[in-house]
Amino acid sequence: MDELLTIENLSIRHAGRSLVSGVSLSVAAGERVGLIGESGSGKSLTALAAIGLLPDGMTASGSVGLAGRQVIGATDREVVGLRGAVAATIFQEPLTALDPLMRIGGQIAEVVRRRVRRDGRSLSRTEVLAEVMGLMARVALPDPARLARAYPHEMSGGQRQRAAIAMALACRPRLLIADEPTTALDVTTQAEVLKLLEMLVREENMGLLFISHDLPVVGTAVDRVLVLRAGELVEEGPVAEVFGQPRHPYTVGLVEAARAFDQAIGAAL
């Protein structure tokens, strides 16, 4: 299989404290992998390490391969090249990921132009514009021509996250890393964005690393899941196995808690 991300024995330390230790995982093209954990579990740090964006003062050891290229120990220049070309990332709060002073169409166009430059080609203004419109339609943003001229604050949370996804797609990445992409959204919007992500990953045959604290969301969004707790993997396997017959007591507790909330809504469906 075409392995896009291979993390082996990753450890992250900060000021003498171990934040992540001995985490291994891999994501192949077309594969949807979930990383679940509560606050302080190290799930977001693992994602940042995967794209070489750990905060200053944190040191990673082990091995992180993006499409076969080593990230740990690589120079900034090497990793920057890998980031757009191999992996694109969506974060929890699209408002902080978008430039507040720039129209949304311009922000997407900038990513398109950067990708084209990376490939050593060039596109005319109209070609870039056409691609931006195409991307916005792809993420089901309504009325792309009008919305392209909007500033982030003029859009709803769901629209902003769609725009962030469009920017990620503009890189034509082979791996999508989504860190709590729906946590800040309303329930009904969340359902739509999850559906969109699922469709995009399937149609583009991308790999997906989905990071979340929300069991039901992860349960529906991925095929394989890893459970992180205090920086260590406690359980991994196909979703049906891990959530269907959890073995580790911690996972059992998580599943029971999630089921309690589900049962409260009952047989509503």
Place this chain on the structure above:
Amino acid sequence: MTDTTPVLAPPTSMRVTPTFLIGATLVGLHIVVGLLTLVWTPYDPTAMTGGRLAPPSLAHWAGTDRLGRDLFTEIMVGARIALSVGIGAVTIAASIGVTLGLLAAFASRTVDDVLAATLDILIAFPTLLLAMLIVAASDGASLGTAIFAIGIASSSIVARLTRILARRVLAMDYITAARVSGTSWLGIVRIHVLPNIWPTLIVNFALQFGLAVIAEASLSYLGLGAPPPNASWGRLLQEAQATVYTAPFGAIAPGIALVSLVIGLNLFADGLRDVADPTRRRR
């Protein structure tokens, strides 16, 4: 992940940085000298004690001025004047500024807008200009008018800072919780707002103190400060100006005194900030 609540620094024990220590030492030195002049000076500051414009010697550590007065004595007295102006001006700035800032923070949108605009206009006025206007409007220059003028001028800066800080605190959920708990607005100011904005305000007061010392020197230099025979550093500088080539020490000595106090105050303020804000310290 760690919690990031920089504005809301939890109470911490004092941790002394080298900056803070140097600042505190410099400021402390000036305070000791200033207090000392209340009971003792090497010479009578107004008495002619030696030759005019004498260079530094064992008898006159900083030499003498053009009337033959002991310069070191005058500089010591100048420290007392600088400190009184600083204390007076900061006290005025703090009482007016904090009150106005809190009022603006609590006021309705319209009142706040008016107050904020007024403060912005006041800030745009150079302190010196404002001080000149006040001195011109009063009977004449005195130590009191200088203190008053500088205090009023700095109060607008304090007010604006207070308003911003208080607004930030008022947006917190614990303020809503306090209202739900039946705490009055005055209670909210006393229990929640002031304790949370105090550390930042104190730092600003220390900086304002330094600015006030400079402003006083400038006013005295222009003859708008404490009139003779008060030995303000600014007046010493002004008097030494004519003879700066023949007797440079007359300008150098008060200059060193002024700069050392202001640098001391700024370092002290920086040190206070490090103590008050643990997020800066962790670096």
Place this chain on the structure above:
Amino acid sequence: MSLIDLTAVSFAYGRGRPVLDGIDLRIEAGHNLGIVGESGSGKTTILRLLLGLVRPSSGDISFRGAPIDPGDRSFMRVFRRAVQAVFQDPYSSLDPRQKIVDIVAEPLRSLKIATDVDAAVAEALSAVDLPREAAGRYPHEFSGGQRQRIAIARAIVSQPELVLADEVVSALDLTTRIRIVELLNVLSANTTLVLVSHDIGFVALLCQDLVILEKGHIVEQGPARDILSAPKHPYTQRLLESTPRLPDFA
């Protein structure tokens, strides 16, 4: 007995569009009520109205049959003692410069409730399963879940009849969340709860009655059991369908 009644209540900020429009709502003692809505539904504004923090643009809000009048001091003291609240963000809802004992004691002091403050605080802390020693410490020494317990202790220290909770578990981890639910469940034996949340699952765990809000209007209200098993309004149906659930892997 009805505690708070909202009759034809509308609310708008300044001259803007109404955030709430024509709200009729009754909160009865002993019946936990869940107010469910997404962003822009007006649920936070309802909460602020129920707490007497803002006045309705039109309509009436009454407490035990008497209109809520912020100007009437003695009335407000009775009202504040009876109606308390817990907020969403456990980090911003506790003053970082106050000790836990002072945070929890604030309603007692502000409302001048004559009682042994230390004993009342200790009792409230033990009701939320925090040790007595917590009283002498500061908020930053506690985790998010523990902070939310402290906020709950503050809300129950005056022995209120009604506690309003605004998204109290949204910021918490799943395992912490379930413990807070258990705690609220125990507390609801003595206190009526009004839970405002976007999370219908959380609300359904604790409330007998539900109100579904959409864009400032109540689209559906009634017993939770009925609404959950047979939602009538399309929005309620969509909300229930959208709520993610762990698939049944059996």
